[in-house]
Amino acid sequence: MAYLEVNGIPCVRGRLILPLSGVWVADVVAEAENDVGVFPTPGASCTVTFGTQSFQGTVRRSSNPFGTVFARLVGGAGGLPMDLEAKAYQNTTVENVLNDLLGDCGEVLADSSDQSVLTQPLASWARLASPAWQSLAVLMAWVNPGGNWRVLPNGQVWVGNETYPPTTMESAELLGYFPHLLEAEIFSDTPSIQPGQSYLGGQISLVTHFAEPGTIKSQIQFNDQQLSNVEDGNG
Amino acid sequence: MADSSGRLQDAENAIILQALPGVDFLALYPGVIISQSGQLFDFQPDSPKLPGFKNLKFYSGSPGVKITVDPSQSPRAVLFFEGGSPAGAALAFFSFAGLSLLQLGVNATQGAARVGDPVSIALSDLTQFVWPGGPPTGGPVVAPQTKISAGSTQIQIA
Numbered sequence A: 001m002a003y004l005e006v007n008g009i010p011c012v013r014g015r016l017i018l019p020l021s022g023v024w025v026a027d028v029v030a031e032a033e034n035d036v037g038v039f040p041t042p043g044a045s046c047t048v049t050f051g052t053q054s055f056q057g058t059v060r061r062s063s064n065p066f067g068t069v070f071a072r073l074v075g076g077a078g079g080l081p082m083d084l085e086a087k088a089y090q091n092t093t094v095e096n097v098l099n100d101l102l103g104d105c106g107e108v109l110a111d112s113s114d115q116s117v118l119t120q121p122l123a124s125w126a127r128l129a130s131p132a133w134q135s136l137a138v139l140m141a142w143v144n145p146g147g148n149w150r151v152l153p154n155g156q157v158w159v160g161n162e163t164y165p166p167t168t169m170e171s172a173e174l175l176g177y178f179p180h181l182l183e184a185e186i187f188s189d190t191p192s193i194q195p196g197q198s199y200l201g202g203q204i205s206l207v208t209h210f211a212e213p214g215t216i217k218s219q220i221q222f223n224d225q226q227l228s229n230v231e232d233g234n235g
Numbered sequence B: 001m002a003d004s005s006g007r008l009q010d011a012e013n014a015i016i017l018q019a020l021p022g023v024d025f026l027a028l029y030p031g032v033i034i035s036q037s038g039q040l041f042d043f044q045p046d047s048p049k050l051p052g053f054k055n056l057k058f059y060s061g062s063p064g065v066k067i068t069v070d071p072s073q074s075p076r077a078v079l080f081f082e083g084g085s086p087a088g089a090a091l092a093f094f095s096f097a098g099l100s101l102l103q104l105g106v107n108a109t110q111g112a113a114r115v116g117d118p119v120s121i122a123l124s125d126l127t128q129f130v131w132p133g134g135p136p137t138g139g140p141v142v143a144p145q146t147k148i149s150a151g152s153t154q155i156q157i158a
Helices: A094-104 A132-143 B002-019
Strands: A004-006 A009-019 A025-031 A045-050 A053-063 A068-075 A087-093 A121-127 A148-151 A157-160 A173-178 A183-187 A202-212 A215-222 B029-037 B040-045 B053-056 B066-069 B076-081 B089-092 B099-103 B118-120 B145-147
Touching: A004 A025, A025 A053, A087 A094, A087 B053, A094 A121, A094 A132, A121 A132, A132 A148, B029 B066, B040 B076, B053 B089
Parallel strands: none
Antiparallel strands: A004 A009, A004 A045, A009 A025, A009 A202, A025 A068, A045 A053, A053 A068, A087 A121, A148 A157, A173 A183, A183 A215, A202 A215, B029 B040, B029 B076, B040 B053, B066 B099, B076 B089, B118 B145
């Protein structure tokens, strides 16, 4: 079993970018088909596995020169780039506006979203004709400034405020820490680390997993703060 | 080359939109008044980028102003977002076309009259009246009726 797979089809190489706010993206290189099946075409849903982690997404675009697929996959149903029509609301809630927005582009609101954000009343709201992600970003910027939204590994869209719980990643080897970049590199067989968690005393803002022939690593970007565990030598 | 520059422009636009997601709400959008209920208005912006709105407030820029429009004449106004917020849609700047009644100083204490308005003078209000050649004799006493024949184009009603 390869470390990085799409619908069970092993990938030669790839990277998986998990942002604190936004849509996760996977760029992969794989065989166009093998005995497992055919690589999914643009618009098709897919399951990306990286080690023990599983991600529900959609093929955004791909090319297929010489029997090798180069593809970009995005988290969720792939609907957030979709242009939505303008809509006006009165006497509603953030949850209603959000469900409407996500429903119009085929995405699903995560049950784990922050209820204090969802239950906020909105006497009026205007959604301009724009890509869904932009309407989502505008809504969140106004009703929950300082909060975030992102597509979770299960493909659902989460909105809320960060609590930065410690990562549940079972084991990891620290390959390097670059304080000027607020960045660490790790190796883990079970890289369940996520943005919005904390690791080495730092708040994680971005995780990028890399899979190359014969090697894997994960790059972790932290919010602008000191990493007490690393700098105390306890990393 | 055109294709690559187009992609570059798309990328630049995307970056700008990400950096300024609310910039669209800082613009003014002209459109048409569809209907009116009290001092709330249903409005259809010209731009397809915006939805139709119901029950929008009107900001006249002056206190105590009430407006009545005739929707059949497609009265025009301008939509803006108060505070740049998507939750702050409101109207301002009516055009005169379709404006059927403009009431100023709704809560003011002193009324104003216009040129051509009739005037009725009660005799009891007259404190001094001089009849050239002496008062007339016989017949009923009637209050004089007249109208305002000249006036200022500026009024102070508060």
